[in-house]
Amino acid sequence: MPTFALVDCNAFYVSCERVFSPALADRPVVVLSNNDGCIVARSAEAKALGIGMGQPAYQCAELLKRHEVAVFSSNYALYGDMSARVMDTLARFAPAMEVYSIDEAFLDLTGLPEAVALARGMRDTVRRFTGIPVSVGLGPTKTLAKVANRLAKKDPALGGVLDLCGHADLERVLRGVDVEEVWGIGRRHGAWLRGLGVRSALDFSRLPRELVRRRMTVIGLQTLLELQGVSCLDLDAAPAPPRSVVASRSFGRPVTDAGEMREAVAFHAARAAERLRGKGCVAGNILVFVQTNRFVAGEPQYAVSDTAAFAVPTAATPEIIRLGQAVLGRIFRPGFRYKKTGVMLFGLEPAANCRGSLLENPRETARARALMCVVDGINARHGRDALTFAASGLARPWRMKQGRRSPRYTTVWDEIPVVRAD
DNA sequence: TCTGGGGTCCTAGGACCC
């Protein structure tokens, strides 16, 4: 029987901020989403105040102020780098690991002796090497490892580790887990299950398979089997190449001007192109979307997207900007207060597969590729925006709000913390 | 009077994840 470990960082973004601001250790802390919109991470103290996950920040502004909650804009340069350090540390502990998200990893501990002791070792080592606290759940399936992790976080008496492999009373454990807390059961299915009188993970695991299969597809059926201890989801150590790449942002204020919109589309096109090259891919297609603010009742709404195909799959920023702006030209309508735009690149393939085409001029293609290499090289050395494309604008009055970002302590020379000797 | 059936591909929409 397999043994999976799920390692999950506790309140990850908050923990990253605390590593560099130890004075925040026992204070309530929250981190906001992009554009300072929603709460996306909360310390235990902030949770205790009743601040909800995903809650719009303006709704709890009063509460944040009254309790002197430390509030941060999100700082993905910092979180991404800290994540890499955590993952590097975890990788020492098992022959195979799947990095599942920025703050979670599955490890395959099958056949290793003393899995619980190993889990405690992971926890201590990650804390010592990176400053980040983690919890570890062990189980015979990924879904049960998820359950174990959640319980390990919730109950301090467990010391951050819970093992559900060969657990003496798994039924009692699953009876205590709300059905909508199970990995793979979201809002819609949760509501449907409640309607059937299914309240706990245990109730769900006892439903007829055919019913679950019909309503929740094979995904739901896998979840059910995994709760019964039948492993359906393998560790995915080498994730498939990406199928799409997206760059999008809400505006810091409504945009009405076509010129500003063109700038923003160019900006996101350039970001998406960078990511594409970072993954060693080229894109065959582009999608551009624009949308107004759906939360403003009574304001005229408009949300449209359109796509186009590149003559030859490409990762060259100028081409991607050009086609992106052409698509924008087809969908942009004046007279609306726009909230957001974005660019998606899809039809991806590895750049190495690109075998040329009658439609391209090989010399120009080579020049474009060389240019991108130079741009990426300079930006890698001197900061992401050392070289940008003029089409994405300079002032960018539409850029997102980010009023409370901490320094990029670990990735920008000028922002590295200074340790005083006195 | 009699008028098939099976396979593949694509897309839109829905659901989920962190």
Add this chain to the structure above:
DNA sequence: TCTGGGGTCCTAGGACCC
């Protein structure tokens, strides 16, 4: 005034082909 961003997967249904 103020409500994130980036992904994946599955299914149904239509188009198309033989």
